[in-house]
Amino acid sequence: MSSNADSLANSVWTRPPRSRGGQPALSRGQIVRAAIELLDEKGLDGLSMRRLGSRLAAGATSAYWHVATKDELLELALDEVMGEIEVPEAGAADWRTAAAALAHGLRAMILRHPWVTGLFGVRPAVGPNAMRMSDRVVGVLTAAGFSGMQVAYASSLLMSHAIGSATTEAAWRRSIAPSGKTADEVVDEMRPYIDELASRYPNYGAWWRENNAINVDAMQDDNFAFGVERLLDGLQSWLDRDAGDRHDAGRP
Amino acid sequence: MSSNADSLANSVWTRPPRSRGGQPALSRGQIVRAAIELLDEKGLDGLSMRRLGSRLAAGATSAYWHVATKDELLELALDEVMGEIEVPEAGAADWRTAAAALAHGLRAMILRHPWVTGLFGVRPAVGPNAMRMSDRVVGVLTAAGFSGMQVAYASSLLMSHAIGSATTEAAWRRSIAPSGKTADEVVDEMRPYIDELASRYPNYGAWWRENNAINVDAMQDDNFAFGVERLLDGLQSWLDRDAGDRHDAGRP
């Protein structure tokens, strides 16, 4: 819930972790780490406060002293994994490779922790690690020559692509995971069904008849890389084209 | 649960006239529609099977005869709202405006039904309406000159941007919704907190000092539109550049 009016100003991030004197058998960091383990193993639905308690060899509700609510715990977990993403500092590499590194890093993190896809749409990611990442990106893009709102727009474009793409990918992986088969095996088994679909959707059908020999896993990587390159091309050409009159741009 | 996806396409979407046996006070379409209403009003957590039952003036578990599980109901709801997106047919407009229409339509749908952001990452959207949309996009992009895997990559790029962008946007809106204030009011109230943040993150801080007079709502629209244009520029230049040797492309 936490529906405080000043939602951002008094969220988890402004409140220091509680722990002082006694013998804190539990700490906030420890709880968050255990929660991430559970989430990685069993997904978003697999995390319950009771389960978390027993994994920590603690009572079912002990975590509630360190963390106000389960949502808040998820927010902390999200920011924690956000910290795994590395973005080069502004001057360390040319901006295209730095931006590409951000996109690929963000995607890789999401695929490592697929449960974050269920969190991105709920509360904005504004924890310290997310902020650190934003800061780096702003630095890189400013150094590249973007200015004003275009800095924000370009950074949002990069992250949106990574989030959207990896979300779709995660959904696909999750749907084949319980079968225990590889992606290619699953596609092979689905061929009759896909053929039937292709017969009902003309454009898709025509495409499928010429492109049904695919290596699914390699395709996912290529797909993402292709998107990143096109997107960087688009940003690059914007940079080249309007090098002079960028002041009132943004509303074409 | 592999859920036979032809279920919706068949007879359930038939109108009130009659289905078969007794007096079916409930139908699948009716259930899905009521679920969407509830989801729009109260969000993903606001939908419970009991609440759905009572909104339909039916028993708490009556829906379970028409729908195997709550997840399946959500899948149906997702595909239903997917049907709201319009994509022009292949020849109806030049490909850039058609592609832009898809992206904007998808974003608008997500902002109208923000709960879908919690669904995209869970199961792939492969219902009939999603397929119809994919089919249109494939048609548009093929006519534009893309071929082979690039058709799939380009379409995925468009949709990823819309999904990622709207997901982030939906999160932001949700975080300010309970306060009842406008986005700009919230930003104004958050200014001290943001200033404090800006002092701790150098690049972001420098940017913020020059760009703190923003109209948040207009910015969201511009942000998305900017991304779509950059992305289409990138695709366009790929189209122009490799007009001849596109056969083995995709792995640069």
Add this chain to the structure above:
DNA sequence: CCGTCGCTCGTACAGTGTTCGAGCAACGCA
């Protein structure tokens, strides 16, 4: 020695998704 503080945890409550089976209305067939 006592009080207080930091912290844990058992219990309880309202709510969840889903299963099961009893029950009812209408139909096809005898």
Add this chain to the structure above:
DNA sequence: TGCGTTGCTCGAACACTGTACGAGCGACGG
């Protein structure tokens, strides 16, 4: 006409969820 079958609804029950509350415990300052 009667009967069995089928399509559908729904109340009760089960195992589980997030969270509030308060009793209790160990360590510390006075």
